[in-house]
Amino acid sequence: MKLITYNFLTSKCIRGVKVGYPLKLKIVQKEVVQTDFNPEFITRLLPRLDYPTVHMAAELVDCAEGVPKELGENYAADQDLLQKLHHILLEIDIIEGQLECPETGRIFPITQGIPNMLLNEDEV
Amino acid sequence: MARMKLRKLEEYLQGVDGFEKPKILLEQYPTPSHIASCMLFDIQSKYDDLENKLVADLGSGSGMLSIGAFLLGAQFTVGFELDSDAIEIFRNNVADMELPAIDCVQCDVIRDLTIDSWDNVFDTVVMNPPFGTKHNAGMDMRFLESAVRLSNQSIYSLHKTSTRDYISKKTKEWSVTGEVVAKLRYNIDSLYKFHKKSSVDIEVDFWKFDSSNKNI
Numbered sequence: 001m002k003l004i005t006y007n008f009l010t011s012k013c014i015r016g017v018k019v020g021y022p023l024k025l026k027i028v029q030k031e032v033v034q035t036d037f038n039p040e041f042i043t044r045l046l047p048r049l050d051y052p053t054v055h056m057a058a059e060l061v062d063c064a065e066g067v068p069k070e071l072g073e074n075y076a077a078d079q080d081l082l083q084k085l086h087h088i089l090l091e092i093d094i095i096e097g098q099l100e101c102p103e104t105g106r107i108f109p110i111t112q113g114i115p116n117m118l119l120n121e122d123e124v
Numbered sequence: 125m126a127r128m129k130l131r132k133l134e135e136y137l138q139g140v141d142g143f144e145k146p147k148i149l150l151e152q153y154p155t156p157s158h159i160a161s162c163m164l165f166d167i168q169s170k171y172d173d174l175e176n177k178l179v180a181d182l183g184s185g186s187g188m189l190s191i192g193a194f195l196l197g198a199q200f201t202v203g204f205e206l207d208s209d210a211i212e213i214f215r216n217n218v219a220d221m222e223l224p225a226i227d228c229v230q231c232d233v234i235r236d237l238t239i240d241s242w243d244n245v246f247d248t249v250v251m252n253p254p255f256g257t258k259h260n261a262g263m264d265m266r267f268l269e270s271a272v273r274l275s276n277q278s279i280y281s282l283h284k285t286s287t288r289d290y291i292s293k294k295t296k297e298w299s300v301t302g303e304v305v306a307k308l309r310y311n312i313d314s315l316y317k318f319h320k321k322s323s324v325d326i327e328v329d330f331w332k333f334d335s336s337n338k339n340i
């Protein structure tokens with residue numbers, strides 16, 4: 001699971017959960033993969049993401065250096081920053097770990113790179 | 125990345141392993157590699173909807189469409205799939221081919237994607253949805269509804285030709301435009317790994333939808 005995917009996951013499907021976001025990410029094992037850097041793609045993607053959660057995840061994987069807490073207006077022109085965000089969002093692969101619902105503590109396991117967001121019938 | 129030739133794409137997709145023990149109830153048959161490669165090739169060459177795009181594959185199964193999308197230059201693809209056994213094969217296919225830009229999320233496309241967190245995220249959605257059986261008729265329409273929510277631009281999907289009018293009507297209600305861009309014919313029973321009885325071909329439409337003015 002890349003951190004781009006993490007940014008969109010919620011536990012809102014659980015009955016009674018109001019926001020379910022961000023999920024608490026615990027990383028047991030991660031890998032770094034390499035993908036083509038495309039600054040236009042990152043620029044288009046950023047408005048769709050929850051930026052505070054991007055920053056929080058960056059800190060968690062020790063990549064927050066040079067990544068601002070808040071996104072300025074001219075990020076599209078900042079190649080350095082786009083490159084860093086590309087790395088954080090698309091190149092860090094969480095292999096083993098878990099996601100925890102912030103409201104109920106329900107755990108969603110990440111096994112061999114795949115988050116299991118399935119709920120039991122009695123949870124929805 | 126230089127664009128891959130159609131023949132090369134089909135060769136790669138022939139190497140994608142299918143379902144080990146297909147579950148009929150979930151309609152677990154892979155899109156035939158020939159059809160998948162032609163579809164995806166058209167999506168890129170005619171409509172420019174894969175290269176550099178963020179792509180979703182609903183009911184990703186063993187990964188045929190996700191892998192093809194990657195090979196044609198998608199920047200990042202997320203497959204959504206319910207079944208653990210299918211996901212296992214998806215993972216092996218992606219690992220064997222060493223494809224770094226594909227994720228998979230285990231979830232129910234119908235139940236879990238109707239909340240808003242993935243709304244409007246994807247440039248392009250591709251899918252070969254379950255068509256539904258007597259017991260769960262209209263599965264493909266529920267997949268299509270999730271696809272409309274997730275996408276901000278284009279959706280490509282396969283549906284039985286017999287449902288064409290219904291799809292036109294339904295998508296109009298969502299302010300989504302659509303057209304049938306190719307008509308296909310294939311034998312679904314023969315696509316299951318251990319099929320026993322042979323049966324008839326069915327007619328299938330390859331649809332392209334535009335969700336940029338959606339109202340859902």
Ligand SMILES: C[S@@+](CC[C@H](N)C(=O)[O-])C[C@H]1O[C@@H](n2cnc3c(N)ncnc32)[C@H](O)[C@@H]1O
Nearest residue numbers: 150153154155183184185188205206232233252
């Ligand atoms: C016809 S197969 C297509 C597989 C693959 N996309 C391909 O083109 O080869 C349909 C897939 O949808 C999955 N599926 C069925 N119902 C689902 C649901 N509610 N949520 C997620 N996936 C589902 C099945 O397990 C199966 O893998």
